[in-house]
Amino acid sequence: MKNYPGNLYVVSAPSGAGKSSLVKALMEVDRGIKPSVSHTTRAPRGQEKHGREYYFISEAEFDRMEGRQAFLEYAEVHGNRYGTSREGIERCMNEGDDVILEIDFQGALQVRKQFDNANLIFILPPSWDELRARLMRRGEDSPEVIEKRLANARQEMAQANRFDFVIINELFERALFDLKAIVHAQRLRYAAQRQAREDVFAGLDIP
Ligand SMILES: Nc1nc2c(ncn2[C@@H]2O[C@H](COP(=O)(O)OP(=O)(O)O)[C@@H](O)[C@H]2O)c(=O)[nH]1
Numbered sequence: 323m324k325n326y327p328g329n330l331y332v333v334s335a336p337s338g339a340g341k342s343s344l345v346k347a348l349m350e351v352d353r354g355i356k357p358s359v360s361h362t363t364r365a366p367r368g369q370e371k372h373g374r375e376y377y378f379i380s381e382a383e384f385d386r387m388e389g390r391q392a393f394l395e396y397a398e399v400h401g402n403r404y405g406t407s408r409e410g411i412e413r414c415m416n417e418g419d420d421v422i423l424e425i426d427f428q429g430a431l432q433v434r435k436q437f438d439n440a441n442l443i444f445i446l447p448p449s450w451d452e453l454r455a456r457l458m459r460r461g462e463d464s465p466e467v468i469e470k471r472l473a474n475a476r477q478e479m480a481q482a483n484r485f486d487f488v489i490i491n492e493l494f495e496r497a498l499f500d501l502k503a504i505v506h507a508q509r510l511r512y513a514a515q516r517q518a519r520e521d522v523f524a525g526l527d528i529p
């Protein structure tokens with residue numbers, strides 16, 4: 323397993339729990355962390371732009387990328403396909419940047435198999451009623467799509483105990499504080515580990 327200078331954070335949550343809002347707010351205050359833009363076969367929502375929220379691609383293009391093993395992970399979620407391109411992430415992490423992935427739990431567990439020090443963070447809503455209310459307030463999905471996402475949320479939330487960290491997004495600022503604290507603490511931890519490794523190598527008398 324390759325050792326990159328950058329760290330990897332993976333955020334998963336049921337639809338509407340607030341993961342996109344939290345990740346966006348984190349990146350506004352933390353310039354050392356870069357988003358990964360996924361590829362999807364889902365249609366863009368109102369304000370979404372190709373290359374910003376997602377690369378919106380056809381089923382055929384998705385098949386081609388899958389065929390040439392361009393994805394670090396991919397999964398079908400709520401009836402659409404989503405995948406993380408391997409190339410961009412490895413480049414960022416090689417350059418020493420931290421990378422944050424916003425992907426579903428199936429993808430998160432695939433990533434952990436490839437990066438054993440990936441940090442898996444699960445965001446929970448405070449209640450079912452609030453989850454439904456947020457999906458409705460967001461106003462981007464039809465009632466049928468909202469019902470499908472709520473039905474899937476039960477199964478998704480049952481996976482939270484497989485993650486390294488769980489954050490309850492009740493008060494937004496509080497949840498953002500928790501996310502920042504996790505990123506900061508893990509960054510320090512890996513920096514200390516790397517330093518310790520360098521110290522060991524520096525101490526070895528190899529010509
Ligand atoms: N496995 C995987 N899941 C993804 C990827 N990109 C997005 N997702 C997940 O797909 C689900 C649906 O995302 P989206 O359609 O943007 O809806 P939202 O979660 O309601 O904002 C969410 O759980 C995302 O985290 C990806 O590259 N891989």
Ligand SMILES: Nc1ncnc2c1ncn2[C@@H]1O[C@H](COP(=O)(O)OP(=O)(O)O)[C@@H](O)[C@H]1O
Nearest residue numbers: 337338339340341342343456460491492493494
């Ligand atoms: N703590 C919070 N309290 C109230 N509303 C929130 C909170 N966090 C997010 N929201 C709102 O809930 C909706 C869903 O958030 P979003 O970030 O799109 O979720 P996700 O990416 O998990 O699907 C958005 O309208 C967002 O503004």
